[in-house]
Amino acid sequence: MTTEDEYLDSLKRARKNLPAHVFEKSRFQIPKAEVFREGNKTFITDWNRILKVLNRESDADHLAKHLAREFATSSTEDRGRLLLQGKFSRGLINRELESYVKDFVLCEECEKPDTKLVKEGRILIKVCEACGARGAVK
Numbered sequence: 419m420t421t422e423d424e425y426l427d428s429l430k431r432a433r434k435n436l437p438a439h440v441f442e443k444s445r446f447q448i449p450k451a452e453v454f455r456e457g458n459k460t461f462i463t464d465w466n467r468i469l470k471v472l473n474r475e476s477d478a479d480h481l482a483k484h485l486a487r488e489f490a491t492s493s494t495e496d497r498g499r500l501l502l503q504g505k506f507s508r509g510l511i512n513r514e515l516e517s518y519v520k521d522f523v524l525c526e527e528c529e530k531p532d533t534k535l536v537k538e539g540r541i542l543i544k545v546c547e548a549c550g551a552r553g554a555v556k
């Protein structure tokens with residue numbers, strides 16, 4: 419056994435001994451959108467699935483408008499898909515989706531996605547249903 423092997427082995431052992439909850443935070447995976455382009459239109463074909471994973475089925479408009487604004491275009495929900503006017507790559511859309519999830523979905527305290535957006539006056543508040551944290555979002 420080389421020193422490197424021993425080192426890797428000890429890492430593996432250390433990881434095994436950690437309690438399960440240490441890994442819990444990384445369990446939530448930001449969903450990757452399926453994208454279909456046709457002419458000058460871009461569709462997110464699994465829009466409904468994404469809303470479900472993000473717990474945003476009742477707040478779909480906020481995400482749709484956010485994406486439209488980021489891409490300086492308009493968006494329409496169309497039979498379970500989101501239509502964006504213009505040509506956008508899957509990579510670009512998923513980058514925007516990821517930044518949206520970080521800003522508007524994941525709790526800043528516990529990093530869980532169990533949040534909802536609540537309007538208080540003109541301020542939008544992200545409320546975490548897992549830990550109770552509240553914070554204004556931009």
Ligand SMILES: [Zn+2]
Nearest residue numbers: 525528546549
């Ligand atoms: Zn939380």
